[in-house]
Amino acid sequence: MGAVDCDTVAAVTEFLYREALALDERRFRDWLALLTDDIRYEVPVRVTRESLADWELSPTSRIFDDDRDTLEVRIQRLETDFSWAEQPPSRTRHFVTNVLADPGEGPDEFRVSSNCFIYRSRGDDPTPSFYSVARKDVVRRTADGWRLARRWAVFDQSLINAHNLSIFV
Amino acid sequence: MTAFNDATGLADWVSRTRAGLTEGRFPARAFNDVDVHALEQERLFAKAWCFLAHESEIPSPGDYVTRKIGNNNLIVARDEHGVIHANLNMCRHRGNVMCKSEMGNASHFRCSYHGWTYKNSGELVGVPYMKEGYEGRLKRKDWGLVAVRVDTYEGLVFGCLDPEGPSLAEYLGGFQFYLDLYLKHGLGGVEVHGPPDHWVADTDWKICAENFAGDGYHTPVAHQWGFHLGYFPSSGTTHSQGWAASIPGKGHGIGLGHGPGYPAFSGFPDQVVAGMKEAMSPEQVAVFSQIRTAVGTVFPNLSFLMQPFSLVPGDPGVRFVTMRLYHPAGPGRMEMYSWCLVPKDAPEDYKAEAYRAYTLAFGQAGTFEQDDFENWTKVTASAGSGLVRDLDFPYIMGMESEPVPEFPGPGHVVRPYVNDTNFRNMWSRWGDYLAGEA
Ligand code: FES
Ligand SMILES: [Fe+2]
Numbered sequence: 001m002g003a004v005d006c007d008t009v010a011a012v013t014e015f016l017y018r019e020a021l022a023l024d025e026r027r028f029r030d031w032l033a034l035l036t037d038d039i040r041y042e043v044p045v046r047v048t049r050e051s052l053a054d055w056e057l058s059p060t061s062r063i064f065d066d067d068r069d070t071l072e073v074r075i076q077r078l079e080t081d082f083s084w085a086e087q088p089p090s091r092t093r094h095f096v097t098n099v100l101a102d103p104g105e106g107p108d109e110f111r112v113s114s115n116c117f118i119y120r121s122r123g124d125d126p127t128p129s130f131y132s133v134a135r136k137d138v139v140r141r142t143a144d145g146w147r148l149a150r151r152w153a154v155f156d157q158s159l160i161n162a163h164n165l166s167i168f169v
Numbered sequence: 170m171t172a173f174n175d176a177t178g179l180a181d182w183v184s185r186t187r188a189g190l191t192e193g194r195f196p197a198r199a200f201n202d203v204d205v206h207a208l209e210q211e212r213l214f215a216k217a218w219c220f221l222a223h224e225s226e227i228p229s230p231g232d233y234v235t236r237k238i239g240n241n242n243l244i245v246a247r248d249e250h251g252v253i254h255a256n257l258n259m260c261r262h263r264g265n266v267m268c269k270s271e272m273g274n275a276s277h278f279r280c281s282y283h284g285w286t287y288k289n290s291g292e293l294v295g296v297p298y299m300k301e302g303y304e305g306r307l308k309r310k311d312w313g314l315v316a317v318r319v320d321t322y323e324g325l326v327f328g329c330l331d332p333e334g335p336s337l338a339e340y341l342g343g344f345q346f347y348l349d350l351y352l353k354h355g356l357g358g359v360e361v362h363g364p365p366d367h368w369v370a371d372t373d374w375k376i377c378a379e380n381f382a383g384d385g386y387h388t389p390v391a392h393q394w395g396f397h398l399g400y401f402p403s404s405g406t407t408h409s410q411g412w413a414a415s416i417p418g419k420g421h422g423i424g425l426g427h428g429p430g431y432p433a434f435s436g437f438p439d440q441v442v443a444g445m446k447e448a449m450s451p452e453q454v455a456v457f458s459q460i461r462t463a464v465g466t467v468f469p470n471l472s473f474l475m476q477p478f479s480l481v482p483g484d485p486g487v488r489f490v491t492m493r494l495y496h497p498a499g500p501g502r503m504e505m506y507s508w509c510l511v512p513k514d515a516p517e518d519y520k521a522e523a524y525r526a527y528t529l530a531f532g533q534a535g536t537f538e539q540d541d542f543e544n545w546t547k548v549t550a551s552a553g554s555g556l557v558r559d560l561d562f563p564y565i566m567g568m569e570s571e572p573v574p575e576f577p578g579p580g581h582v583v584r585p586y587v588n589d590t591n592f593r594n595m596w597s598r599w600g601d602y603l604a605g606e607a
């Protein structure tokens with residue numbers, strides 16, 4: 001068993017499920033409310049390398065590199081009538097599994113790793129996009145409930161098979 | 170869409186297409202067709218100078234990246250003497266792939282099938298059982314990796330599959346003047362901020378190449394949200410101001426958007442502006458200091474964009490440069506590479522800020538790029554429709570426009586920024602190649 005008690009693991013897991021549900025139901029304002037003010041939201045670029053290479057995830061290249069302000073911009077954009085990439089909106093389903101919680105920096109912070117499988121369907125296209133993603137989050141207990149303080153997510157593909165990424169992971 | 174009946178049918182279509190261009194028409198079919206794709210492989214990508222890599226991606230001896238020209242997979246490597254080579258990523262013995270990773274460092278490449286070993290320059294140096302098996306009949310010098318012509322301009326590494334044909338300088342034909350806007354950000358030039366975003370899309374490479382050759386027309390609509398949230402101090406109307414510059418007979422084009430009220434080189438730190446003034450000619454400084462957005466394509470499929478952009482609407486913009494390669498991966502399909510270029514000598518915090526501005530706006534999750542790709546995939550899908558067979562699109566904007574007198578840059582320069590002149594020039598060059606006349 002890990003160093004974090006079962007009740008906390010259960011609470012953190014439920015938090016991740018609720019966060020995923022907000023995204024899948026496109027309640028982006030509700031989703032923003034689940035993030036801390038100091039949120040860091042990062043998705044590094046993966047590069048196919050030899051097994052002995054010193055890195056496979058680029059130390060400098062990012063697909064997403066957001067903070068609270070820029071996530072707010074992305075959501076304000078989705079609220080306009082001109083976010084063509086999401087007109088009509090993607091239908092997503094985030095399947096969150098393998099949740100493991102470890103102690104974080106303070107008594108109220110936990111380092112949470114999870115797998116996330118995302119199904120994305122667009123328009124009447126019968127072929128969906130699938131994304132298999134590994135996440136390492138920091139989840140914080142606050143007076144107002146659980147909040148996401150950091151999301152670090154990486155795609156298992158290096159050449160991503162979709163024309164854009166207008167969704168959140 | 171039915172295929173062209175035979176080669177003559179396709180050749181007729183190419184000559185009709187070239188004739189149509191002189192009247193400002195271009196066929197929709199060109200943007201998603203099996204036969205056109207095959208002809209491009211054979212006559213365009215086999216002959217043109219195509220972008221491979223930026224030198225800063227392979228700074229040290231032994232560094233390599235794997236890239237493609239047409240349907241050919243290449244290893245672009247810097248050898249032990251610092252010379253850059255491009256070789257077909259295929260073992261000469263039975264054709265195994267030599268490098269399966271996108272980048273790395275190696276002094277030698279050893280084939281995983283029978284063990285032939287090549288230097289990173291492509292020279293064959295090791296053959297197992299050379300004496301016993303080949304009995305002196307195999308000459309190593311005859312079986313090196315297949316080399317492709319390589320040349321560079323200001324850090325850009327290009328390759329050409331055609332051993333004959335013009336030099337890179339001749340191919341660029343004066344477009345270097347405009348490329349410097351993206352590349353001469355100080356005497357040290359620019360470097361990539363990291364490996365490119367890399368994704369696939371059901372989009373024909375030509376739609377993107379055309380858009381970046383100066384499609385200022387789409388910005389106020391396709392990227393309307395940016396105006397709506399207050400990212401652009403210019404309105405949709407003032408957005409059209411500026412120039413369209415193209416190099417006749419070469420296919421390259423750039424749109425130079427000029428927003429009223431923009432301070433010179435706004436969004437660059439002072440140090441970078443000073444470096445640009447040192448690295449560029451006075452003519453270049455005179456033109457470029459006024460530019461808000463510069464969006465250009467090196468024919469056929471390498472593009473650039475530079476603009477100031479802030480992380481939060483209303484904040485002062487940060488200039489960033491993106492470079493992109495639209496690799497044709499099949500009819501109506503491509504592999505997209507997107508880099509961010511930063512001035513080598515700039516302060517680290519500016520580089521980081523410029524990169525963050527780039528990621529919010531471009532790359533696969535970029536708020537501008539997202540919408541472009543949504544539009545481009547739909548254009549590609551439409552172009553594959555059966556009814557589109559004999560349909561043309563209008564390319565008549567700026568048909569009558571006279572060159573701007575005394576513009577300090579080379580080529581054919583017209584006003585306003587919203588103009589089809591660059592596109593007619595581009596598709597006319599494309600027609601030359603497809604007709605076998607380039
Ligand atoms: S295929 Fe490379 S050594 Fe045989
Ligand atoms: Fe665009």
